[in-house]
Amino acid sequence: MPPIYQVSTYKQDGVGGLRGGYEYSRSANPTRTALEQCLTALESGTRGLAFASGMAAEDCVLRTVCSPGDHVLVPDDAYGREPYRVVRPGVRGLGTEPRRGSRSRTVAAVRARLAARKSKLVWAETPTNPLLGIVDIRALAAAAHEAGALLVVDNTFASPYLQQPLMLGADVVVHSTTKYLGGHSDVVGGALVVTDAELARAPCLHPERHRGAWPARSTRG
Numbered sequence: 001m002p003p004i005y006q007v008s009t010y011k012q013d014g015v016g017g018l019r020g021g022y023e024y025s026r027s028a029n030p031t032r033t034a035l036e037q038c039l040t041a042l043e044s045g046t047r048g049l050a051f052a053s054g055m056a057a058e059d060c061v062l063r064t065v066c067s068p069g070d071h072v073l074v075p076d077d078a079y080g081r082e083p084y085r086v087v088r089p090g091v092r093g094l095g096t097e098p099r100r101g102s103r104s105r106t107v108a109a110v111r112a113r114l115a116a117r118k119s120k121l122v123w124a125e126t127p128t129n130p131l132l133g134i135v136d137i138r139a140l141a142a143a144a145h146e147a148g149a150l151l152v153v154d155n156t157f158a159s160p161y162l163q164q165p166l167m168l169g170a171d172v173v174v175h176s177t178t179k180y181l182g183g184h185s186d187v188v189g190g191a192l193v194v195t196d197a198e199l200a201r202a203p204c205l206h207p208e209r210h211r212g213a214w215p216a217r218s219t220r221g
């Protein structure tokens with residue numbers, strides 16, 4: 001098992017002379033790196049990032065991908081409406097439109113809404129907490145990409161053991177690792193995993209987490 005590195009700052013051989021690539025634990029910490037590599041492998045992604053909570057991970061995607069005025073489609077039953085609360089106008093200055101309607105009509109409803117108004121992101125949670133609604137990830141990814149939007153899937157409830165959204169076309173996977181990935185109700189955490197090379201290079205997914213815009217979607221898929 002990788003040890004838990006309970007340090008803030010690492011020994012260095014002068015300015016820029018890092019030993020093993022670590023300098024300061026906010027930027028990178030070997031324990032967190034091990035967790036991120038594990039989550040990336042479990043989700044079949046190319047880059048993963050661990051957070052102090054699931055909501056912190058959600059906040060990072062939304063604020064990095066979207067600019068004020070951008071439109072986001074959020075399902076009305078996603079995690080007790082928390083993502084909607086994060087993106088609602090006035091909180092982040094982002095225009096949002098929660099999807100409504102029965103689960104069976106979700107992809108069709110999303111297509112109609114995407115045709116009516118350009119969206120930057122389509123948000124999905126499948127199964128949802130707590131109503132256990134499900135959606136066809138592959139169909140939703142196709143609908144989002146045809147409209148030039150990214151698909152974010154909250155995979156907290158299924159876990160990568162049962163479902164790997166990136167393999168079905170999603171661009172970003174979000175987790176509250178507080179739940180099944182943690183497994184013992186003893187720690188709060190969150191994660192993002194991406195597969196797209198361009199997304200993997202986005203500033204928010206670099207260890208330094210510099211400010212900067214998430215680049216536009218690549219042509220993948």
Ligand SMILES: Cc1ncc(COP(=O)(O)O)c(C=O)c1O
Pocket residue numbers: 053054055056079125128129154156157175176177178179188189190
């Ligand atoms: C599906 C889902 N997404 C996100 C969250 C938020 O995660 P956290 O409580 O770790 O911030 C939760 C928490 O219950 C959840 O169930």
